[in-house]
Amino acid sequence: MSGAKRILIVGGGISGMTLAAAAQLRGIDVVVVEKARPQDQLGTGINLQNNALQALREIGVLDECLAAGFGWNTITTCDASGKQLDKRELPWKLEPGMPGALGIMRTTLAQILAKRSTELGAKILYQTQVSQLEQLDDGVRVTLSDGTVETVDVVAASDGVYSPTRRLVFGDEHAPFYAGQGAWRYTIPRPRTLDGFTIFRAANGLAVGALPLAPDLAYYFILESTETTQWFEPDQLPHRMAELLSHFDAPEIREALDGVHNGGHISFRPFDILLMPQPWHRGRVVLVGDAAHSLTPQLTSGGGMAIEDGVVLADELARTDDVEAALTAYGRRREGRVGPIYENSLRICEIEKGNHREGDDGVRIFVDSFKLLADRY
Numbered sequence: 001m002s003g004a005k006r007i008l009i010v011g012g013g014i015s016g017m018t019l020a021a022a023a024q025l026r027g028i029d030v031v032v033v034e035k036a037r038p039q040d041q042l043g044t045g046i047n048l049q050n051n052a053l054q055a056l057r058e059i060g061v062l063d064e065c066l067a068a069g070f071g072w073n074t075i076t077t078c079d080a081s082g083k084q085l086d087k088r089e090l091p092w093k094l095e096p097g098m099p100g101a102l103g104i105m106r107t108t109l110a111q112i113l114a115k116r117s118t119e120l121g122a123k124i125l126y127q128t129q130v131s132q133l134e135q136l137d138d139g140v141r142v143t144l145s146d147g148t149v150e151t152v153d154v155v156a157a158s159d160g161v162y163s164p165t166r167r168l169v170f171g172d173e174h175a176p177f178y179a180g181q182g183a184w185r186y187t188i189p190r191p192r193t194l195d196g197f198t199i200f201r202a203a204n205g206l207a208v209g210a211l212p213l214a215p216d217l218a219y220y221f222i223l224e225s226t227e228t229t230q231w232f233e234p235d236q237l238p239h240r241m242a243e244l245l246s247h248f249d250a251p252e253i254r255e256a257l258d259g260v261h262n263g264g265h266i267s268f269r270p271f272d273i274l275l276m277p278q279p280w281h282r283g284r285v286v287l288v289g290d291a292a293h294s295l296t297p298q299l300t301s302g303g304g305m306a307i308e309d310g311v312v313l314a315d316e317l318a319r320t321d322d323v324e325a326a327l328t329a330y331g332r333r334r335e336g337r338v339g340p341i342y343e344n345s346l347r348i349c350e351i352e353k354g355n356h357r358e359g360d361d362g363v364r365i366f367v368d369s370f371k372l373l374a375d376r377y
């Protein structure tokens with residue numbers, strides 16, 4: 001029996017790059033294959049809750065992330081005119097110098113993670129995919145799109161919610177499904193007054209979430225509920241975004257509206273979600289991040305779960321020479337943590353689809369979920 005000495009990670013997103021750094025730190029050699037180019041990251045933001053920040057500290061990138069992003073501690077709810085209805089602290093137990101949560105540009109986070117993984121010795125192959133994958137008794141033989149063949153102890157499928165690796169190894173039966181909502185995201189200069197997560201609610205049930213990402217940047221998102229999936233051409237986005245924002249009179253939103261037609265980065269993405277049943281591995285191929293669990297984003301925790309996955313998988317692989325036992329232990333550790341967060345995110349999504357008939361429940365579920373995550377992963 002010999003443990004994982006060399007692994008191949010398919011997908012260099014948040015989960016893949018965290019796993020790459022965490023594995024290299026434990027003496028496991030890593031090759032990452034990423035189909036995109038380094039500059040192809042989405043030009044929008046992400047919020048990382050405190051549990052994700054703890055995991056980023058383990059791979060040695062916390063200080064860089066804190067310096068590049070915007071730490072925040074309060075959730076404020078306002079009406080459409082900007083009048084404050086509620087304000088509460090995030091429930092994390094805070095250490096000095098550590099915010100409850102951090103907004104950061106996705107491009108910046110990706111650069112920090114890729115730099116750290118490379119410094120630690122990971123080999124990252126951009127614009128590369130897996131052409132063939134053959135399970136062996138004690139490893140996996142992988143043929144890459146550039147023709148090279150890698151024989152590794154474990155393949156980690158970190159290739160996102162539509163994971164081609166999951167389809168190849170687990171079959172089509174576990175396809176993601178549409179959750180009945182999508183998100184409009186819009187990156188803008190940070191309004192001076194925005195120093196925490198703020199939700200503006202209009203009487204018709206529409207809500208805008210506003211998140212600082214850096215001293216000079218913020219992003220606004222709107223969750224739109226529809227029976228069927230919507231897709232938009234890029235030139236349709238500004239018009240529709242302006243229409244949605246026009247339901248709000250808050251000064252911060254009026255200010256943002258000015259930039260909609262002037263080059264602010266706007267994107268739309270429907271929520272396709274899934275939670276894979278255990279085990280999350282077949283043979284020596286294991287699912288990580290969104291490939292294993294893709295959440296609706298109400299708890300801003302999908303990325304945090306993906307980051308934790310990376311650290312926990314590296315930990316289990318380094319703990320034993322028995323790869324099967326390591327992969328089973330990883331799945332079990334993650335199941336109890338991801339399941340409630342997946343369910344709670346979906347509960348808030350359902351409340352929103354019913355136009356907030358359950359009043360303030362969404363914020364309570366939000367706060368209660370972070371109390372769950374305050375325990376060590």
Ligand SMILES: Cc1cc2nc3c(=O)[nH]c(=O)nc-3n(C[C@H](O)[C@H](O)[C@H](O)COP(=O)(O)OP(=O)(O)OC[C@H]3O[C@@H](n4cnc5c(N)ncnc54)[C@H](O)[C@@H]3O)c2cc1C
Nearest residue numbers: 011013014015035047159160183289290300301302303304
């Ligand atoms: C609207 C929205 C808002 C969100 N907001 C937040 C938030 O604020 N906070 C938070 O924590 N989470 C948030 N999330 C969730 C978060 O974005 C995901 O959970 C996270 O990106 C998952 O990371 P991942 O690395 O597993 O997958 P991904 O980020 O999807 O990365 C997968 C990578 O695999 C690559 N890839 C795909 N196919 C192949 C292939 N065949 N070969 C090689 N490479 C491949 C892709 O190019 C990509 O780089 C949000 C999600 C949505 C949709």
